[in-house]
Amino acid sequence: MAETNTKADYILGVDLGGTKILAGVFTHSLESLSTAKVSTKPQRGVEAVVERIARCVQDAVDEADLTLKQVAGIGIGAPGAVDFATGTVIFAPNLEGWKEVPLKKVLEKQLGVPVFVENDCNISALGVYVTELKSKPRHMVGIFVGTGIGSGLILNGELFSGAGHTAGEIGHMVLEVNGPKCGCGNKGCFEALASRTAIFQQIKAGIKDGQKTVLTDLLGNDLDDLRSGDLRKAIRRGDKFVDRVVEGAAEYIGIATANLVNILNPEVIVLGGGVIEALADEMMGVIVETAQDYAMAGSMRGVEIVASRLGDNAGITGGAVLARRETKRTGVA
Numbered sequence: 600m601a602e603t604n605t606k607a608d609y610i611l612g613v614d615l616g617g618t619k620i621l622a623g624v625f626t627h628s629l630e631s632l633s634t635a636k637v638s639t640k641p642q643r644g645v646e647a648v649v650e651r652i653a654r655c656v657q658d659a660v661d662e663a664d665l666t667l668k669q670v671a672g673i674g675i676g677a678p679g680a681v682d683f684a685t686g687t688v689i690f691a692p693n694l695e696g697w698k699e700v701p702l703k704k705v706l707e708k709q710l711g712v713p714v715f716v717e718n719d720c721n722i723s724a725l726g727v728y729v730t731e732l733k734s735k736p737r738h739m740v741g742i743f744v745g746t747g748i749g750s751g752l753i754l755n756g757e758l759f760s761g762a763g764h765t766a767g768e769i770g771h772m773v774l775e776v777n778g779p780k781c782g783c784g785n786k787g788c789f790e791a792l793a794s795r796t797a798i799f800q801q802i803k804a805g806i807k808d809g810q811k812t813v814l815t816d817l818l819g820n821d822l823d824d825l826r827s828g829d830l831r832k833a834i835r836r837g838d839k840f841v842d843r844v845v846e847g848a849a850e851y852i853g854i855a856t857a858n859l860v861n862i863l864n865p866e867v868i869v870l871g872g873g874v875i876e877a878l879a880d881e882m883m884g885v886i887v888e889t890a891q892d893y894a895m896a897g898s899m900r901g902v903e904i905v906a907s908r909l910g911d912n913a914g915i916t917g918g919a920v921l922a923r924r925e926t927k928r929t930g931v932a
């Protein structure tokens with residue numbers, strides 16, 4: 600493959616999401632050189648999405664004035680259960696038709712560069728761990744709050760993915776036995792209570808019940824273009840209703856954090872994802888306070904709870920970290 604390239608000096612990270620694909624070119628010291636973005640369009644089928652990943656990679660490489668020959672490896676985060684050893688996406692609930700997709704094999708053939716695939720939350724946690732925490736803590740949990748909620752576990756300095764590659768599905772930890780229905784079929788899952796989807800649903804339901812909010816002044820009654828950033832704007836304008844909904848979500852994130860601290864006793868819990876990126880100032884205080892209230896006495900001692908600064912770039916950064924680690928290990932770079 601790339602063995603004959605003596606100048607494969609760069610690495611690539613890709614974040615494959617349900618709505619968009621991000622790719623970023625990095626140096627071996629993880630300095631970002633360029634990024635590219637294309638929409639995923641999962642309804643077009645598996646082959647079309649793979650094609651779009653390849654295009655996004657090409658765009659990012661082109662943007663950095665490089666060619667694929669100068670790329671040592673590509674690390675990809677995919678949303679679902681991934682068998683890292685074979686680079687197969689076993690199942691991705693948000694990507695139509697994605698069952699047993701040999702992503703590594705197909706992309707390597709198409710791009711001629713070594714490809715490594717991991718679960719997206721694992722990859723994001725790895726990106727945060729290596730670049731923000733300098734790989735210092737032995738145990739870290741990354742909680743990512745966006746459309747859904749996922750996590751990545753670093754235990755003893757290594758990613759932990761469980762026996763069947765599905766560990767870390769904290770979004771489906773049940774926090775309210777009689778709570779709202781979740782996409783997985785259960786009731787009261789963490790992500791049915793505190794994800795962006797859950798927050799937006801609560802806001803829309805409140806408006807139907809006659810709640811007054813500045814969001815309708817900003818976006819109209821149906822809130823079609825609602826984004827996490829709009830919630831921040833509303834809260835800063837003194838919107839009590841939006842403030843209450845966001846605070847409620849933050850409390851659930853705090854409870855989930857306490858559960859994870861009780862189970863794993865990590866040194867650091869890092870919060871990331873689009874919701875935290877937009878609302879860190881509004882949510883972090885409540886999250887930390889609630890976690891301290893609910894955690895078992897003594898278990899929170901020395902545990903740091905922080906917001907990631909990587910935001911949307913956690914996935915591509917983690918992809919680059921993975922590619923760097925694996926190309927070194929396999930002796931490609």
Ligand SMILES: [Zn+2]
Nearest residue numbers: 771781783788
């Ligand atoms: Zn669920």
